[in-house]
Amino acid sequence: MKKLMSLALAFLMVLSLAACGGGSGGSDSSGQPAQSAQPSGGSSSDSKWPEKEIKIIQPWSLGGGPDVITRQIASYSDKFLGVPMIVENHTGGSGTIGMNDFLEAADDGYTLFCCNGPLFSLTPSFISVDYTIDDINPLVGIRITEFVILTQASSGITDIQGLIDYANAGNTVKYATTGGPGNDSFTMISALFATLGIASEAVPYDGGQEAINALVGGHVDVAIGSPPTYRDYVINGELNCLGTFIPEGLDVDGIGHIPSFKDQGIDIEFTGMDYFAVRSTVDAEKQEILRDFVLKVYAEPDFQKFMADMGMAAWEADSSEILGMVASQTEAMAKYIPLVQ
Amino acid sequence: MEQFLGGLDILMQWQNLLVIPLGLAIGIVVGAIPGLTSDLGIILCIPLTYGMDPTMAILMLLAIYCGGTYGGSITAILINTPGTSANAATLFDGYPMTVKGQAFKALQMALFASTIGGLISAFALLFLAPQIAKITLLFGPAEYFALAVFGLSVIAGVSNNSIFKGLIGACIGLFMATVGVDNISGTARFIFGQRKLMAGIDLIIALIGMFAISEILMKSKYDPKTDHKTISASAITKDKITKDEYRRCWKPIGLGSLIGVIIGATPGTGGGLAAFIAYNQTKQSSKHPETFGHGEIEGVAASESANNGACGATMIPMLTLGVPGDGATAILMGAFMLHGMVPGPTLFSEQGNILYAIMLGLIVVNVFMYIIGNGFTRFYAHITRIPYEILAPIVMTFCIAGAYSTNNRVYDIFIILIFGIVAYFLRRMDFQLVPILLGIVLGPLAEKNFRRAMVISEGSFKIFFTRPISCAFILIAVGSVLLFAWKNYKARAVKAKS
Numbered sequence: 001m002k003k004l005m006s007l008a009l010a011f012l013m014v015l016s017l018a019a020c021g022g023g024s025g026g027s028d029s030s031g032q033p034a035q036s037a038q039p040s041g042g043s044s045s046d047s048k049w050p051e052k053e054i055k056i057i058q059p060w061s062l063g064g065g066p067d068v069i070t071r072q073i074a075s076y077s078d079k080f081l082g083v084p085m086i087v088e089n090h091t092g093g094s095g096t097i098g099m100n101d102f103l104e105a106a107d108d109g110y111t112l113f114c115c116n117g118p119l120f121s122l123t124p125s126f127i128s129v130d131y132t133i134d135d136i137n138p139l140v141g142i143r144i145t146e147f148v149i150l151t152q153a154s155s156g157i158t159d160i161q162g163l164i165d166y167a168n169a170g171n172t173v174k175y176a177t178t179g180g181p182g183n184d185s186f187t188m189i190s191a192l193f194a195t196l197g198i199a200s201e202a203v204p205y206d207g208g209q210e211a212i213n214a215l216v217g218g219h220v221d222v223a224i225g226s227p228p229t230y231r232d233y234v235i236n237g238e239l240n241c242l243g244t245f246i247p248e249g250l251d252v253d254g255i256g257h258i259p260s261f262k263d264q265g266i267d268i269e270f271t272g273m274d275y276f277a278v279r280s281t282v283d284a285e286k287q288e289i290l291r292d293f294v295l296k297v298y299a300e301p302d303f304q305k306f307m308a309d310m311g312m313a314a315w316e317a318d319s320s321e322i323l324g325m326v327a328s329q330t331e332a333m334a335k336y337i338p339l340v341q
Numbered sequence: 342m343e344q345f346l347g348g349l350d351i352l353m354q355w356q357n358l359l360v361i362p363l364g365l366a367i368g369i370v371v372g373a374i375p376g377l378t379s380d381l382g383i384i385l386c387i388p389l390t391y392g393m394d395p396t397m398a399i400l401m402l403l404a405i406y407c408g409g410t411y412g413g414s415i416t417a418i419l420i421n422t423p424g425t426s427a428n429a430a431t432l433f434d435g436y437p438m439t440v441k442g443q444a445f446k447a448l449q450m451a452l453f454a455s456t457i458g459g460l461i462s463a464f465a466l467l468f469l470a471p472q473i474a475k476i477t478l479l480f481g482p483a484e485y486f487a488l489a490v491f492g493l494s495v496i497a498g499v500s501n502n503s504i505f506k507g508l509i510g511a512c513i514g515l516f517m518a519t520v521g522v523d524n525i526s527g528t529a530r531f532i533f534g535q536r537k538l539m540a541g542i543d544l545i546i547a548l549i550g551m552f553a554i555s556e557i558l559m560k561s562k563y564d565p566k567t568d569h570k571t572i573s574a575s576a577i578t579k580d581k582i583t584k585d586e587y588r589r590c591w592k593p594i595g596l597g598s599l600i601g602v603i604i605g606a607t608p609g610t611g612g613g614l615a616a617f618i619a620y621n622q623t624k625q626s627s628k629h630p631e632t633f634g635h636g637e638i639e640g641v642a643a644s645e646s647a648n649n650g651a652c653g654a655t656m657i658p659m660l661t662l663g664v665p666g667d668g669a670t671a672i673l674m675g676a677f678m679l680h681g682m683v684p685g686p687t688l689f690s691e692q693g694n695i696l697y698a699i700m701l702g703l704i705v706v707n708v709f710m711y712i713i714g715n716g717f718t719r720f721y722a723h724i725t726r727i728p729y730e731i732l733a734p735i736v737m738t739f740c741i742a743g744a745y746s747t748n749n750r751v752y753d754i755f756i757i758l759i760f761g762i763v764a765y766f767l768r769r770m771d772f773q774l775v776p777i778l779l780g781i782v783l784g785p786l787a788e789k790n791f792r793r794a795m796v797i798s799e800g801s802f803k804i805f806f807t808r809p810i811s812c813a814f815i816l817i818a819v820g821s822v823l824l825f826a827w828k829n830y831k832a833r834a835v836k837a838k839s
Contacts, residue, residue: 062384062671068678075391075679084388088749092540093522100536126527174797181527201796203482204525206789209663210608219481219797229663232687309681 049109049286053084056112056276057105059098059119061091064207065226065310066274069142070114072306076297081289094182095119096129103135107279109286114142115277118184121330125337126182136277138322139287140294141315143307145226145272146250147188148258149242150234152215158240160196160264163222167198175222176211180204181340185211188245188270189224191336192261195268215239226272227252227311245270253311269332273315275322291318348697352705357397357698361706364401365713368408372424373721375416375553375736377743378545379409379425380669387676395680396695400702402676406669407459407652407706410612411714414451414645415721419444420736422553426544427612427648429778430620432552433499434633434640441636445578445722446586450638451645452714453582454594458646459707461598462605462653467700471689473606473654474661480607482793483804487814488607489787492614494818496776497825498621507776510767514780517542518788525792537752546744546753547760547781551774553740554761557733559768565730577722586638593623593643601650608658611667612648613782617775619647625824631832653703660684660696 056074060066070087077085090098099119105111113136120133151157157166167173173193177186186204193200203220205211208229215223216233222242223230233239234255241258244250247269250258261268276294278287297303298314307314317325351357364386371382382405390398413424418435431451438447465473480488493511500507520531521541532538597619604615623643624633633640655666656673663684665671674684682692689696724732744757764774798804806812 062675064675068675071387071675072679075388090748093536097536097539127529172799180522180524201799203793203796205793206524213478213662213664214481217478217481228683228685232685236686306681310678310683 049289050081050083052110053086054081054110054112054290055105056085056087056114057098057102058087058089058114059091059095060089060114061207062089065312066114066116066142068310069274069307069312072303073142073294073297076300076303077293080293080296094123094127094179096123096127099129099131103131103279105279107281109278109282109290111278112139112290113277114274116145116184116274117272117326117329118187118333120326121333122184122187122337123182125333125341133323133326135280137280137282137287138317138319138326139276139278139291140319141317141322142274142276143312143315144246145184145274146244146246147185147224147226147270147272148230148244148250149189149192150212150215150223150225150230150239151221151242152218153238153240154218155221155240157221157242160242160261160266163242164196164198166221167196167200171199171221173198173200173222174203174220175200175224176214176220177202177204177224178208178211179206184270184272185224187333187336187340188268189222190340192245192266192268194339195266212239231255231311247271268336271325271329273317273322273325275315275317344693344697345701347694348699348701351396351694351698352400352701354397356393357400357702358705360393360397360401361404361702361709362713364404365408365706365710366717368405368410369412369415369714369717371405372409372412372428373415373717374739375420375422375424375549375743377424377739377746378413378669379406380545380672381743381746382409383669383672383676387672387679390676390680395677395682396698396702398680399673399676399699400706402673403699403703404706404709406673407649407703407710408713409669410649410652411452411455411459411645411710412717414455414641414648415448415717418447418451418641419721419724420553420732421556422736423548425613426548426778426782427616427651428644429548429552429613429775430616430644430648431641432775433620433644434635434637437634437636438638438641439725443580443636443638444725445718446580446582446638447641448718448722449582450586450590450641452711452718453587454590454597454642454646455649456707456711456714457594458598458601458648458650459652459710460704462602462650463700463703463707465602465606466653466656466703467697470657470661470700473657477606477608477658477662477664479810481808482790482797483808483811484814485607485609485790486787486794487805487811487818488610489783489790491814491818491821492610492618492783493779493787494821495617495621496779497822498624499617499775499779500773503771506770506772510772510774510776511780513767514777514782515784515787516780517547517777518781518784524789537750541785542756542781543747543753544781545747546756548778549740549744550757550760551764551777553736554757555764555768555774557737558761558765560729560733563729565728568729577726578719582638590639590642592626593619593639594646596623596626597643597646598650601647601652602654604647605651605654605666606657608662608664608666609786611655612651613778615647615651616644617779619643619650621821625821625828630828649707656703660688661686 058067074085074087090101102113157163211223212225212229214220243261244258247260247262249260371377372379383402410427413428414431417423417428417431421436423429435447496507496511522529522539600619601615604610620643624630655670658664658666659670659674665674677684741754744753794804
């Protein structure tokens with residue numbers, strides 16, 4: 001009897017745990033599980049594709065800018081494609097782990113990749129990689145990354161000349177970056193200081209907000225950031241913007257115009273970008289369905305409000321525009337990388 | 342005050358009060374399965390919240406977070422395997438209590454301490470968030486390094502008889518933490534050509550391997566015919582916490598909650614470290630430190646109040662500065678953004694009503710946690726009656742499933758097996774696993790910030806002593822080790838005399 005009771009208890013435990021285990025099995029994805037098991041049936045396409053859930057491989061960590069936008073886009077999949085979309089975070093190796101997993105997946109269009117420019121223009125100079133730009137085809141842009149250089153308002157440094165004067169007074173400029181060597185922010189700010197010829201030392205942090213907080217806390221002299229990490233602090237008057245790498249300058253809501261370094265007579269520019277990609281061998285028709293889906297999401301007022309709240313806008317660039325930008329970025333990086341290596 | 346009342350108004354909608362118990366139940370179950378953490382529970386449930394309004398969505402996810410942090414103590418107490426890294430310190434006295442037949446009592450104390458810690462943390466979030474956030478900003482690389490050193494000083498207190506084995510264990514842990522790409526120099530370290538090791542070894546993977554797998558291996562000598570003790574169902578829930586035990590535990594719970602709030606509010610640390618420090622401080626300040634590690638209920642109270650005390654506090658830097666306090670809050674931050682709330686300095690002025698609803702909701706979450714947890718405790722306590730030959734394969738299955746689901750790769754299953762086998766031999770040689778875990782948890786924090794501090798100070802060690810917070814932490818760490826050494830010396834002298 002006692003044995004029977006024990007067995008029954010064990011069975012009960014398995015059942016209770018399986019309720020959750022089942023969830024995890026469905027998720028076995030660490031991304032979103034079969035979030036809405038029943039498609040709403042509202043597929044906009046007459047074609048039968050897609051018939052099963054679509055996976056987006058996200059090479060960056062949970063909760064970061066690209067991850068949050070990707071998850072927001074994925075949440076519209078039921079509405080427009082009639083199937084769930086799962087986001088899986090395959091992080092590490094400066095994005096190359098995710099890239100390799102993506103390239104190992106079948107080219108049936110059910111696997112997308114949240115890609116960026118530096119994976120081709122910058123990473124191969126620091127990590128040996130097995131891929132080239134020919135392995136992928138960009139579907140549609142996600143966002144432009146607009147790096148700005150900032151100082152503490154209390155330092156009295158309001159422009160690049162002020163920073164040069166500070167360094168010329170015998171100070172080594174300590175600057176916070178959002179990652180280490182091989183990271184785009186690290187490369188660009190290091191290249192800027194190398195171009196200016198001022199004594200400087202990088203203090204790499206893990207992510208944009210950490211770098212900005214190191215500056216707000218007074219632990220470094222300069223930080224690099226992109227919206228929305230720095231906006232509130234500049235509006236509050238705690239931080240100053242010295243300039244941006246975007247060649248035409250930047251207009252930020254609540255801050256106004258931030259001049260480019262190019263306009264300030266420094267020969268340096270960079271426009272970062274995130275975009276969705278599929279393997280280059282994926283059927284063109286499927287690529288069109290996926291691109292069409294993302295553009296429909298961009299047209300949704302709710303999504304536009306979400307992006308505006310984050311201080312960003314969706315980037316609707318097509319494949320050829322993205323490939324062109326990656327090519328020119330690769331060319332520019334060939335000039336900047338030797339400055340920082 | 343207007344925002345406070347507005348928040349209360351939003352919170353009191355019935356839908357919000359309905360999702361809290363649901364989230365808690367999910368959290369407790371997920372937390373109590375080795376390998377599945379509250380982090381994973383939150384990720385799994387984020388899509389369920391798409392259709393909810395922001396308050397409801399965040400309250401459900403917060404309930405999973407708090408429930409998971411408490412739920413992790415259940416397996417720590419019952420099967421000597423922490424459900425999450427935050428519950429590792431609960432092992433010290435939780436499992437020995439189970440061995441003594443006091444599982445129900447230990448589970449009850451874990452719940453009680455978790456609830457009190459959680460409530461104090463929720464009140465700190467509600468009333469002190471802006472002030473605490475300002476202090477958090479003062480934490481630079483020197484302060485973080487000093488905090489990590491302070492955390493590592495706990496090794497002295499948790500190494501039991503052999504401090505040298507403890508130190509060796511910590512070095513093994515620190516070594517494991519160096520595997521992967523070094524963020525400061527961009528160099529890949531100890532990956533032996535394995536690209537999958539570039540991201541380093543996941544903490545939860547190390548935890549499953551070291552604790553759960555090695556525990557199963559340790560039981561390999563178990564003989565069902567002679568070793569299984571039959572316990573009657575009524576005996577399980579008979580042994581309740583006495584009034585005297587509640588009275589004794591107030592001090593550890595107060596201390597644990599306070600440490601939980603302070604450590605939790607410091608980004609990048611989390612409940613695990615808070616629990617270790619609280620346990621160590623309680624042991625050091627106790628009149629009977631020798632009972633710790635042998636089923637002392639105060640040990641369970643200290644560690645569980647600290648890890649749940651960190652829960653609300655980790656939200657402080659996340660909401661006010663946009664910096665998550667630990668892994669779960671990083672995911673919660675993503676959820677906030679998905680629901681149109683971008684954490685940062687202006688969040689309070691822009692979305693005050695919703696934020697107050699969420700902060701007040703956290704208090705409700707903790708009250709509900711006590712009620713629901715009580716029901717679960719009665720059920721889970723009976724797990725001790727399951728014969729080990731049935732329990733072991735179930736635990737093993739969940740460990741493997743949990744390891745796979747962390748990164749969706751079979752590779753991690755091999756890693757837990759390797760960790761399990763290595764940990765098994767270390768345990769056979771009388772090594773404690775906790776110093777290794779402390780090394781893995783604190784290694785990255787210590788290394789990164791030491792190197793950042795060296796860049797900032799241009800190579801001068803003075804930075805650790807000229808900054809007041811950093812200097813204070815280092816002095817406390819040194820003092821704590823010296824006190825331990827002195828007590829040890831005295832105990833030996835007494836032993837030699839007798």
